[in-house]
Structures are given as structure tokens and as C-alpha cells.
Amino acid sequence: MLSNKKIVQSLGEILKAKSIFNIIISPGSRNAPIIIHFTQHKNFKTYSVVDERCAAFFALGIAQQIRKPVVISCTSGSAVVNCYSAITEAFYQSIPLILVTADRPKRIIDVFEGQSIHQENIFQKHVETSIQLTEDESESGIWYNDRLMNQSINKCILKNKPIHINIPFSEPLYNTTNYLQVKPKIIKTIPVKNYIETCNYKKEQYIWKKYEKKMILLGLYYPGNKKKMENILRKLSLDPSIVIFTETTSHVYGKLFFSSIEKLIFNMNPKKWMSLKPHILLTIGINIISKKIKFFLRKYPPIYHWHIGEHYECYPDTYYRLTTYWPINPELFLKIFCNYNNTVSDYRKKWEKLRKEKIKKHKFFLKKEKSFSDLKVIFSVFKAIPNNTVLQLGNSMIVRYYQLFDEKKYSIKSYCNRGTSGIDGCVSTAVGSAMIIKKTVTLIVGDISFFYDSNALWNNYIPKNFRIILINNGGGNIFRFISEKKLPEKIFNFFETKHIFSAKKICEMHNWKYKKVSDQHALKNSLSFFWKKSNHPFLLEINTKKSNNAKILKKYLRS
Structure with a gap:
């Protein structure tokens, strides 16, 4: 038993073709065609979560682990707005979610019909793309919907960002069929990686070799290949001119990395920071937790700040001193760019000495x-x-x-x-x-x-x-x-x-x-x-x- 709405059938077939199978549903009436279709379809795993805000974060938790898109379905009206906080979280955390919202037909918006609000493009800049589908079940209407769904879902997959699919449904909502009435076109997309050519970064190459105080700072980041990224960073950490600061949310760890930033610098005075601040700051990921490191890097900035990472529409100039943005996968960048001989320096040793002193004092404090x-x-x-x-x-x-x-x-x-x-x-x-x-x-x-x-x-x-x-x-x-x-x-x-x-x-x-x-x-x-x-x-x-x-x-x- 399937929904007889062709638009829902097309959505199901496109999701199946792209191996997207987890569907989180919050109960409602306007999304009845989606509930009927996906709960009865053998290929999909459906979960019922009443509270839409909880449902959206529940989906985020799943997508966070499997690193694949998860679908959220809800009814029209305020139910849609309840998903907003999870959508913004997914957007900034780069988690792929597909929010499918049922809507009233456009003609009855603003005529005092219940559970009707302006849902089209409601999430604005907090989704990678927002599409408004049509109820037109003619050949051209089906082609139009299929193209939009393929395009937006592909963007969700490629960019690891949430998308919004808004579908108007006219009554009747509960009619079913035993047969598929559509065979949507599946548009495949192939992920590609950016590459940097040596001729384009000779100046930066010279700068990297020249300076003897370099800091790599990792914030919120999901490495594509965790072990590979950690191995690259471990090799870099052997360079005495490099210190690697990692936050918990970076998901990378190493014995020579400095993972407790606040313990090191919370009580540091500006004079001490000036003696330890980097000449070059290389950042990966977003949203640093440590307020102190942000304060020092803004107040007493490095000479150069380079940020590495793909899919940033706005330059990630967190410390107001960005000099170079590299729109490339960080693992690939570090492998290509940082494969040079070590620079003579005592920079890492100074930080290691400070860390030993702090560890000793903090252990004593906890014991006391x-x-x-x-x-x-x-x-x-x-x-x-x-x-x-x-x-x-x-x-x-x-x-x-x-x-x-x-x-x-x-x-x-x-x-x-x-x-x-x-x-x-x-x-x-x-x-x-x-x-x-x-x-x-x-x-x-x-x-x-x-x-x-x-x-x-x-x-x-x-x-x-x-x-x-x-x-x-x-x-x-x-x-x-x-x-x-x-x-x-x-x-x-x-x-x-x-x-x-x-x-x-x-x-x-x-x-x-x-x-x-x-x-x-x-x-x-x-x-x-x-x-x-x-x-x-x-x-x-x-x-x-x-x-x-x-x-x-x-x-x-x-x-």
C-alpha cells in the first residue's frame, strides 16, 4: 500500500536510488501521504517522534554518526518552525538533513485556514537549498519536481548541509494505491576534490619555510579519514617550529598535540603571549570553544592567518586578520603543502615546557x-x-x-x-x-x-x-x-x-x-x-x- 500522490512516490524512488533510508516522522494530518508511503515501503526505516524539535535533533544525531542524509517529515504550520533550531545546528555543523514539510495549497495561505503559515523558503540562509514543489501531476509537472528534488538532494550529499523540500498537498490526503505510478529520472552527481598547483603558492611556500613560529589550530571538524588526518598531523608535530592545538570537537588526537588549550593559557598575561604567539596561524574547522585563544589571536594577531576548508561562502575570518583562504580539503592541503624539511626552532619546546608546568600545578590542585x-x-x-x-x-x-x-x-x-x-x-x-x-x-x-x-x-x-x-x-x-x-x-x-x-x-x-x-x-x-x-x-x-x-x-x- 502506497500513497497515490505522484510527488510522494517520486520522492521515495529518488531517495531510494541515493541510498537514503532513515525517515523521522512527526505525526500530523497534512503529511499523511508521506506517512502512508514511507511506513509501508519495505526499503525505508521509519521512526515516530512526536515533538518536532526533538525529532529534528534525533535525526541530527543519526546523521552525525552515519555521515549520510536523514529525512525529517512534519505537518504544516508551527510544526515546521519547531525544526528550526536543529536545522541551524546542522547547517553550521555540516550535517546533512533533508526536511520534508507538508504544506497547504498556496491559494489558502493567509485566508485564515488552520495550520497555515508562509513555509516557502522559511529557513532562508540556514539551508543549502530550499525548493517549493508543485501539485501538477502532468508530465511537465512531474519532470519539474523530479529535477528540483535530484538537484537539492545532490547538494545535501555533496556539501553535507541541510536542505528544505516544501510540498503542498490538497485533499484527499489518505488515498492509496498498490502500484507505483511514476518512474522518476535519477540524476547522479560525482564528488570531486580541489587541487592546488605549485605555481600558485610559491610565496606561501617561502613564508612557511621562513618563519619559526607556526600554530595549527583545529576547531569543529569532521575529518573525512580520521586516521589519515591524525598521521599527517603527527608527522607535522615533529617539526620543532609547529605547535598543533586541537579542541575536543576536532575529533583528532595525538601525544604531541596540545588538546587542553584553556589549561595552558587561561591565566596567561599578554607579555607571555607575545613571546609565544605564532607568526603563522593555520586554522582548520570552525567554532573554537576557548574564549581565551580567540581573545589573544584577535588582540595580538599573527602576521599571517591561513584558513583551510571547502564550501565556505563567506571567508572564515574569525580573528579579523585572514590573509589567505585555501578552498581545499584540509587532509589534501597538509599532504601537499606541508611536506617540507623541518625548520630550526625552539617554538614547540617552549609550549611543552609550559604544559608540563601546568599539568603539575593542576594535579596538585585536584589532589588538594x-x-x-x-x-x-x-x-x-x-x-x-x-x-x-x-x-x-x-x-x-x-x-x-x-x-x-x-x-x-x-x-x-x-x-x-x-x-x-x-x-x-x-x-x-x-x-x-x-x-x-x-x-x-x-x-x-x-x-x-x-x-x-x-x-x-x-x-x-x-x-x-x-x-x-x-x-x-x-x-x-x-x-x-x-x-x-x-x-x-x-x-x-x-x-x-x-x-x-x-x-x-x-x-x-x-x-x-x-x-x-x-x-x-x-x-x-x-x-x-x-x-x-x-x-x-x-x-x-x-x-x-x-x-x-x-x-x-x-x-x-x-x-
Whole structure:
């Protein structure tokens, strides 16, 4: 049984031809033709998620893992807008999503018909392409729709960006057929890679060889071939004139890389930075988490800033000093361009000396610190996470804490929604991720992020080995940490969200296993069995409300 709407049949056949099989559906009436067609089609895997915002982030979590497009379908009206935050996240994180929205016929928009808004091009610059299909089922109408769908889906695949397909449906919506009535043309696209010719970069070649202070900084980035990229960077890290700074979201690790940037420079004064700042800054990826490195690179910039990466419409001039943009795959660039003899320099040694000093001081601080604070708790949790598992990180403070942790990162894949860096959708993304892969997925999340997205637990696809560690400090501390000025408590009440909530009732409602701890002994005991097999997903809530968490973290970083 299939929908008798030819436009839906064509969409299904085009998706099948391009090996796109995961369809996330939020219930509705206007998208009934899509629901009927895809749930009855043997080639597609369909999932029902009621809350459209959760559904869109659920899809993002799947696409994040499989690195292929995932389809989201919703009804018309405000349901479409509920997907907006996930679409913007996918756009900036370069995650391929296909949002198929059902719409009312154009003639009844703005005549006070229910669930009708201006859906055409609603996502504007936050999608790679937005197409408005037609209900015309003539030969020319079908050809027009097929061309647009092929073109937009190919762009989604090639550029790893979300797209929007808006389909108007007139009633009747529920009519079916047992036979396909269309045979759409499939337009294939072939990915190609940019290449750089030696004659075009002789000046940059000379500059690279000449200068003895070079910094490679990696932000949010998904390497096409992780092992290959790490091997290239490891070879580069042997050059004494090069330091490689990596953030958690770069997904690359190496013993000679500097992966805890904030630990190194949080307490650094401008004079010290001037002695260590690079002559050449080479950046890969986007959205650096460390506020301090951004401050120093903007205030005291390098002589040259080169950015490497494809598909940027606007120049990624994060530090306001971009001198060269290379629109090429970073792995290919580094392999071609940086294959030169090492430059004589003591640059890396200076950074390594600073790192050793900081590690010693921070270890001493942690040994001395006895409070049951976010810092102590999270470090205990990070150490306990099983190898060869997947870690999803909440935004705000959680991902910043993980940036400070050096151990075991080589054996744990970690993810965080740093495209737009919002707290909405952290739980839903983790649930989608856990559903699609066989490995154990652990979400570490703050209280505000968890409660904000708690509807994520309202679906039937959460695996039994999914784990959530909830750090409940009674309202979040991000603004106390990042604020440079001491503000009155009355003002802080509008930055923070103080509360007395617990996740216990939420876990009971969704039939989850639940445990709450408020001291180090109970935490250690709970972590000893937390990841063992169970018949239900497990949430561990850690209460750190009694500690001055922001103050303790600042002390740690200043030590």
C-alpha cells in the first residue's frame, strides 16, 4: 500500500536510488501521504517522534554518526518552525538533513485556514537549498519536481548541509494505491576534490619555510579519514617550529598535540603571549570553544592567518586578520603543502615546557581540592567512561570541562552540538546517536540542558545501554564562569535558572533506571556498576548544589 500522490512516490524512488533510508516522522494530518508511503515501503526505516524539535535533533544525531542524509517529515504550520533550531545546528555543523514539510495549497495561505503559515523558503540562509514543489501531476509537472528534488538532494550529499523540500498537498490526503505510478529520472552527481598547483603558492611556500613560529589550530571538524588526518598531523608535530592545538570537537588526537588549550593559557598575561604567539596561524574547522585563544589571536594577531576548508561562502575570518583562504580539503592541503624539511626552532619546546608546568600545578590542585564540585565530579566521571564507547557532551560548562581532560580521548569518540552552541537538543541528539550505533553512548549533560530537552525521552527507540550522567548544580554556572565582572545577585537571577528539580519523576514516567548521588563515596560506588548490562536505560544524577562551582574552576585554571 502506497500513497497515490505522484510527488510522494517520486520522492521515495529518488531517495531510494541515493541510498537514503532513515525517515523521522512527526505525526500530523497534512503529511499523511508521506506517512502512508514511507511506513509501508519495505526499503525505508521509519521512526515516530512526536515533538518536532526533538525529532529534528534525533535525526541530527543519526546523521552525525552515519555521515549520510536523514529525512525529517512534519505537518504544516508551527510544526515546521519547531525544526528550526536543529536545522541551524546542522547547517553550521555540516550535517546533512533533508526536511520534508507538508504544506497547504498556496491559494489558502493567509485566508485564515488552520495550520497555515508562509513555509516557502522559511529557513532562508540556514539551508543549502530550499525548493517549493508543485501539485501538477502532468508530465511537465512531474519532470519539474523530479529535477528540483535530484538537484537539492545532490547538494545535501555533496556539501553535507541541510536542505528544505516544501510540498503542498490538497485533499484527499489518505488515498492509496498498490502500484507505483511514476518512474522518476535519477540524476547522479560525482564528488570531486580541489587541487592546488605549485605555481600558485610559491610565496606561501617561502613564508612557511621562513618563519619559526607556526600554530595549527583545529576547531569543529569532521575529518573525512580520521586516521589519515591524525598521521599527517603527527608527522607535522615533529617539526620543532609547529605547535598543533586541537579542541575536543576536532575529533583528532595525538601525544604531541596540545588538546587542553584553556589549561595552558587561561591565566596567561599578554607579555607571555607575545613571546609565544605564532607568526603563522593555520586554522582548520570552525567554532573554537576557548574564549581565551580567540581573545589573544584577535588582540595580538599573527602576521599571517591561513584558513583551510571547502564550501565556505563567506571567508572564515574569525580573528579579523585572514590573509589567505585555501578552498581545499584540509587532509589534501597538509599532504601537499606541508611536506617540507623541518625548520630550526625552539617554538614547540617552549609550549611543552609550559604544559608540563601546568599539568603539575593542576594535579596538585585536584589532589588538594576536597569539595564535591562539578570539577572533581566530572573528572571522576571522565576517568570512569569505558574505552571504545561514544560520548555525547552537553553545551555550556560540560564541553568546557571535557576540554580540560587529556586522558583516554584517543579511545572515546566524543560529540557536541557546537554549530550554534545552544543547549536545546543535546539530549535528543544523543538519543538519535545511541539508537543508530551498537556501541554504548553516554550523555553527560547539565541540569538546564537536560530539563529543557527532556521530551527527548518520549520515544520508543532508546536502547537499553544508553546512559545519561546529569550534573545538577541547581541552575547552571556558565555565566558566573564567563563573566568578567562581579554582578549583583539580583542580576544573576536573570542569567541563571535556579531550581529545585530532580530527574527522578521523569525517569519514573519513562521507565528508566535512576540513581542519585551527593558525595564522592556514593559516586565512586555508582560508577562501578553504571555501565553494566541492564534492562532499562540508566540515568545517574549527581548533586553538586552545595559547591561554589564557578569559583573552584577559576581557581583551578589560575593555579
